Amino acid sequence: MAAIYSLFIINKSGGLIYYKDYGSAGRMDTNDSLRLASLWHSMHAISQQLSPTVGCTGIDLLRADTFDLHCFQSLTGTKFFAICEPGAPYMELLLKGIYELYTDYVLKNPFYEMEMPIRCELFELNLSQAVQKDRVALLAR
Amino acid sequence: MIGVGKAKQYGNVLDKPLSRGRQEVSLSAFAFLFSELVQYNQTQVDNIAELERRLEDAGYAVGARVLELLCHRDKGNRRETRLLGILSFIHSTVWKVLFGKVADSLEKGTEHEDEYMISEKELLVNRFISVPKDMGAFNCGAFVAGIVRGVLDGAGFPAVVSAHFVPIEGQQRPRTTILIKFAEEVIKLLLQILKEFFVFVARKPRKSQYCP
Structure with missing residues (x-):
């Protein structure tokens, strides 16, 4: 069983720009994934306002019985979040790694339009390698 | 003028030795700049062939300057005058200065006498670039092809240079091949030299003819 079930990248206005399914269970159709992405975007924004602590940057981790949701927000407001097995370790590291891949293979690509859905072959390739590596590392642990 | 505990001062800027400078620049900075170059040129054209031509022209200017600089810096103001000489100069010296490594291979075309190919598994300018499917065989290596054309043209070997993706078996990513097709006059000149030789x-008289 894969540690990571699915990965979402949303732009700063809450639009889904990348979605990838890794687990076999709980596949989502396009509409559901878009809905979940904008829902998470709003929840994240509300949580910042509601938080009693000063300087809160939003929800980093949401824990449920059947899944964990790890979220990483870049300085520009692009959010990366992954749904994974409950208690899966080192997800923040994987998300940061994915952010790095995004800056390399998406932002440096002259054919990518900002805030638009990501369709970059090199990003796909390196992302699947990173996820694969993460899985192997998880098995070794 | 005597410098006070400083590096030697040169009265004339022309007396200053040409420094080797810092050998490397940030890859990220280059990637962003190159990406902007492509994006800007994309706004100026309405078809892909035109975009390729514009990138090649941008590279041509780099090539012409690189030839001038490297002949002065590395070759003591000498320039290669032989075809294979200039090709290996591009393959090794130019590539090393521009991309930090020697090109993966330099081959002669099998089908035509006047074609040569420089192949690179992963061209530096293409490192972060994924060309969308609808752009067909467009290759940003056109910029590098332009550099090669600039160097060759400056050295007196006019050629048509183009960049192509060539798929490799068992690899997901194709490699980039820079195809160099020399102008007819270059080949004619070479043949002429060979003929004269x-x-x-x-004609050279043999010794035996003079010794009875």
């Missing part, structure tokens, strides 16, 4: 050899 053979005529000269044939």
Whole structure:
């Protein structure tokens, strides 16, 4: 069983720009994934306002019985979040790694339009390698 | 003028030695700049062939300057005048200065006498670039092809240079091949030189004829 079930990248206005399914269970159709992405975007924004602590940057981790949701927000407001097995370790590291891949293979690509859905072959390739590596590392642990 | 505990001062800027400078620049900075170059040119054209031509022209200017600089810096103001000489100069010296490594391979075309190919598994300018499917065989290596054309043209070997993706078996990513097709006059000149050489050899009197 894969540690990571699915990965979402949303732009700063809450639009889904990348979605990838890794687990076999709980596949989502396009509409559901878009809905979940904008829902998470709003929840994240509300949580910042509601938080009693000063300087809160939003929800980093949401824990449920059947899944964990790890979220990483870049300085520009692009959010990366992954749904994974409950208690899966080192997800923040994987998300940061994915952010790095995004800056390399998406932002440096002259054919990518900002805030638009990501369709970059090199990003796909390196992302699947990173996820694969993460899985192997998880098995070794 | 005497410098006070400083590096030697040169009265004339022309007396200053040409420094080797810092050998490397940030890859990220280059990637962003190159990406902007492509994006800007994309706004100026309405078809892909035109975009390729514009990138090649941008590279041509780099190539012409690189030839000038490297001949002065590395070759003591000498320039290669032989075809294979200039090709290996591009393959090794130019590539090393521009991309930090020697090109993966330099081959002669199998089908045509006047074609040569420089192949690179992963061209530096293409490192972060994924060309969308609808752009067909467009390759940003056109910029590098332009550099090669600039160097060759400056050295007196006019050629048509183009960049192509060539799929490799068992690899997901294709490699980039820079195809160099020399102008007819270059090949004619070479043949002429060869012919003259053979005529000269044939005419050369043999020793035995003079020793009865």
